[in-house]
Amino acid sequence: MKLRISDLRHIIREVLEEQGLTFYHGTLKDAVPSILRTGLRAGQGWGGAAKPGVFLSTSPDSALYWAKMSFLTRHGLPAEESSFDRVDPSQLVVLRVDVPPEERSNIVPRQRSYNLAGDSQYVGSVPPGWISVL
Numbered sequence: 001m002k003l004r005i006s007d008l009r010h011i012i013r014e015v016l017e018e019q020g021l022t023f024y025h026g027t028l029k030d031a032v033p034s035i036l037r038t039g040l041r042a043g044q045g046w047g048g049a050a051k052p053g054v055f056l057s058t059s060p061d062s063a064l065y066w067a068k069m070s071f072l073t074r075h076g077l078p079a080e081e082s083s084f085d086r087v088d089p090s091q092l093v094v095l096r097v098d099v100p101p102e103e104r105s106n107i108v109p110r111q112r113s114y115n116l117a118g119d120s121q122y123v124g125s126v127p128p129g130w131i132s133v134l
Contacts, residue, residue, distance in 0.1 A: 021104060023056035023097045023120065024134070026067030028074065032093050032133065040097075040126040053108070053121040060094045060134060062119060067092040094134045097126055 025040060042052035057063040068087045072079045077086055099107060099122065106123045 020101050021099045021107065023058060023099060023107075023122070024060045024063035025054065025056055025095045025097055025126075025131075026063035026065065026070065027093055027095060028067065028070055029091045029093050032095075035095065036128055036131060036133075039128040039131065040095075042123075042125045051108075051121075051123050053123045054097075054126050056097055056107075056120045056122055058120065063094045064092060067094065096132045096134055097122075098130050098132075099126075100130070 027035065040054040042054055055066065057066065068084055069079050071087045071091060072083050075086075077083050103122075108121045108123055109119075
């Protein structure tokens, strides 16, 4: 029996739909214990988002970028790349967020991401069971 290309596409689509998606979230070290205990709470329209949600990235590097921005903001420093040399890397953490297949529809691409492609929003709060520290 020969498989047609359309059969292969169908099989691949089914496998992908059954898998969850992995994202990353950059944060500050002191927030990690609370996040692992209670999850990531939806922010009200952060960054111009229409619905409350949690900011996620498709790469650890992008998540680290946003953790640096959070550090700068927290310490009253200009939130810009030229200030990254003032960031204490020991205070940054990247979290892995595994979104289950049945929640895929709650992932929305971030239209207004400041500069990084692949940034997304999970509409709603992220439960602690989906989160691990990289």
